[in-house]
Amino acid sequence: MRVALMVTCINDALYPSTGQAVVRLLRRLGVEVEFPQAQTCCGQPMVNTGYLDEAVPVLRTFVDAFAGYDAVVTPSGSCAGSARHQHSIVAVRSGDEALQEAVAEIAPKVYELSEFLVDVLGVTDVGAYYPHRVTYHPTCHSLRMLGVGDRPQRLLEAVRGIRLVGLPGADECCGFGGTFAVKNADTSIAMGADKARHIRGTGAEIVVAGDNSCLTHIGGVLSRQRSGVRTVHLAEILASTEEVTR
Amino acid sequence: MTGTFVGMPVFPEAAREALADSQLRHNLAHATSTIRAKRAKVVAEVPDWEELRLAGAAVKERALLDLETQLVRLEETLTANGATVHWARDAAEANAIVAGIAKAHAATEVVKVKSMVTQEIGLNEALAEEGIAAWETDLAELIVQLGDDLPSHILVPAIHRNRAEIRDIFRSKMGAAGRPAPDDLTDEPAVLAAAAREHLREKFLRAKVGVSGANFAVAETGTLVVVESEGNGRMCLTLPDVLVSVVGIEKVVARWEDLDPMLRLLPRSSTGERMNPYTSMWSGIAPGDGPQEVHVVLLDNGRTRALADEVGRQALRCIRCSACLNVCPVYERTGGHAYGSVYPGPIGAILNPLLKGVGHDDQIDSLPYASSLCGACFEVCPVRIDIPSVLVDQRAQVVDAHRGGVPKPEAMAMKGAAYVLKRSRRLSALERLTGLGMRFARRFGPTAWTGARDLPDAPGESFRDWWQRTDGGRKDDA
Numbered sequence: 259m260r261v262a263l264m265v266t267c268i269n270d271a272l273y274p275s276t277g278q279a280v281v282r283l284l285r286r287l288g289v290e291v292e293f294p295q296a297q298t299c300c301g302q303p304m305v306n307t308g309y310l311d312e313a314v315p316v317l318r319t320f321v322d323a324f325a326g327y328d329a330v331v332t333p334s335g336s337c338a339g340s341a342r343h344q345h346s347i348v349a350v351r352s353g354d355e356a357l358q359e360a361v362a363e364i365a366p367k368v369y370e371l372s373e374f375l376v377d378v379l380g381v382t383d384v385g386a387y388y389p390h391r392v393t394y395h396p397t398c399h400s401l402r403m404l405g406v407g408d409r410p411q412r413l414l415e416a417v418r419g420i421r422l423v424g425l426p427g428a429d430e431c432c433g434f435g436g437t438f439a440v441k442n443a444d445t446s447i448a449m450g451a452d453k454a455r456h457i458r459g460t461g462a463e464i465v466v467a468g469d470n471s472c473l474t475h476i477g478g479v480l481s482r483q484r485s486g487v488r489t490v491h492l493a494e495i496l497a498s499t500e501e502v503t504r
Numbered sequence: 505m506t507g508t509f510v511g512m513p514v515f516p517e518a519a520r521e522a523l524a525d526s527q528l529r530h531n532l533a534h535a536t537s538t539i540r541a542k543r544a545k546v547v548a549e550v551p552d553w554e555e556l557r558l559a560g561a562a563v564k565e566r567a568l569l570d571l572e573t574q575l576v577r578l579e580e581t582l583t584a585n586g587a588t589v590h591w592a593r594d595a596a597e598a599n600a601i602v603a604g605i606a607k608a609h610a611a612t613e614v615v616k617v618k619s620m621v622t623q624e625i626g627l628n629e630a631l632a633e634e635g636i637a638a639w640e641t642d643l644a645e646l647i648v649q650l651g652d653d654l655p656s657h658i659l660v661p662a663i664h665r666n667r668a669e670i671r672d673i674f675r676s677k678m679g680a681a682g683r684p685a686p687d688d689l690t691d692e693p694a695v696l697a698a699a700a701r702e703h704l705r706e707k708f709l710r711a712k713v714g715v716s717g718a719n720f721a722v723a724e725t726g727t728l729v730v731v732e733s734e735g736n737g738r739m740c741l742t743l744p745d746v747l748v749s750v751v752g753i754e755k756v757v758a759r760w761e762d763l764d765p766m767l768r769l770l771p772r773s774s775t776g777e778r779m780n781p782y783t784s785m786w787s788g789i790a791p792g793d794g795p796q797e798v799h800v801v802l803l804d805n806g807r808t809r810a811l812a813d814e815v816g817r818q819a820l821r822c823i824r825c826s827a828c829l830n831v832c833p834v835y836e837r838t839g840g841h842a843y844g845s846v847y848p849g850p851i852g853a854i855l856n857p858l859l860k861g862v863g864h865d866d867q868i869d870s871l872p873y874a875s876s877l878c879g880a881c882f883e884v885c886p887v888r889i890d891i892p893s894v895l896v897d898q899r900a901q902v903v904d905a906h907r908g909g910v911p912k913p914e915a916m917a918m919k920g921a922a923y924v925l926k927r928s929r930r931l932s933a934l935e936r937l938t939g940l941g942m943r944f945a946r947r948f949g950p951t952a953w954t955g956a957r958d959l960p961d962a963p964g965e966s967f968r969d970w971w972q973r974t975d976g977g978r979k980d981d982a
Contacts, residue, residue, distance in 0.1 A: 270968055274965065295971075299931075308899030315926040398880075430880075435875070442834070442873065442874060444523050448523050448529075474960055
């Protein structure tokens, strides 16, 4: 099975440790993941802001980078959702039939990390060790666009040493929403403040999610509040072992 | 706040005002979480809810795709039942028809069943200009009308008000509109309801003309349907001699059986009840019983425009249950006034641009962006309107409508991003400046982000550089 890592633009530029964790984790599970160097971004920032024409060249780059793989795995529910549900819209807009075919070929093979682990590899215990008090925030696109269900929780529950605590209002949006965070900053911050209040109420040291974009927003609010609560991507917890604890 | 939405500021500005009102936010959070819990409980009781949603969506979709036939059929059956059918292209035409009917009967007042469509066309204001007083008889609409306020929710127009505020409105305003509130009025719900009942009874018994909308219109039988909780609607529909029903053309369903899924979906989604306390149906005139003159005004007002929009037309399935408002995290914090329309919340964010068109009004163009695209609205919609997809499509229409002029900074940024993201080498070169960029953003970046949120630290190297340097971690990762 040829597996490609779609690291996402935000992970590439700001959170390389998340991509490194995916590589470490998959290698430990016997999967040799490739990193197609030509990849850049899924195009979601353009699509969700309404700039569909601008998303077309980005989609071409995506298709060129990921054609021919059996599976494309990404540590982002949002970017996986973009590939599975939005790329066809952009491809139709381009009027390019070859692009539409390429999208139809790749889109169903794009997996968010927890889907890939549970559905493709068939594992929930990935042999991780993480001795911390953790609360899980299910991001909206993982939850509703992809329907990952309880896969992330099942993976986390199998981690040794972890103390998982429930998050009140877990399925409510944190308020990030891409450019929404800037275009409607006041509303976004009000939503983020409520999310942060719920997180602090759990007494957790760490809040975990499957999307670094949402965690940037949540972490930004928590940091400004000097809450001491850290944000960590799901991949980094699953990659941790007793030898290498982060 | 005055009785019209015209000239509202764009969404982010209007939202800022609401966010600063802590009483409003408290009222809204309390009300929406209560309705949310009620809805979730009664929806969970239905084992085949998903199938029911599909059936509801199919009923409306079938009627919409065959709208012309269904409307002609509806006109025939209504006329055969003794009603007079009028067609109105827009608000002005509809208002003129209703005013004309009232004047023909020398009526100086009408009683109204709560109706979104008459709010949409500004009927009360139009009738007032003709010297006709239109009295709202739904409790929440009465509160909004007496308070010279605007509705802020589809189902619960006075959701932004608490009991004490309502008592004050009744005390100071009821007298000028009719029977005054009793001197010993308290803020107990039962006491407030009793005062409203006394105030309204006088109006029900006096009015010659009643005005309603309709939740559904059955083409096969010429039947109009109104569902409600208070019984005031039934009073308006049965007591006056003349009844005028203003009905959006998207309300038509083909057959009597089509009401089955709709009347099960609507109450559970809207009020969290298993059935509506009152379901009234009328088909023209029944001699000696109820109104002896019935008029039906079939209204377009942008609906054929929405129907022509392939992605957006699904919004016409909406049965105004307001479930999407009650789960929307944006609505919960900003309230309904920020949307600048009688249709607030997620459905308003798509319906207003669809009915009115984009590219000519900044307020309307701001609405498709009034969402974090979290998808909670789609999850609860009883007729499966994929609101997030329509929002994204509407955003694209807004952007396209503004192409060609002087590009805004955002458009230039998106073009720049598309250029960089076309080639990984360009992205890679830019990433080497990430640290610099973050330091710059921290100092000079948009306060829209940094006003209340910290930015993360930039890493020493990008993932792609790490991969190249270490051969994907196979070489020494020091």
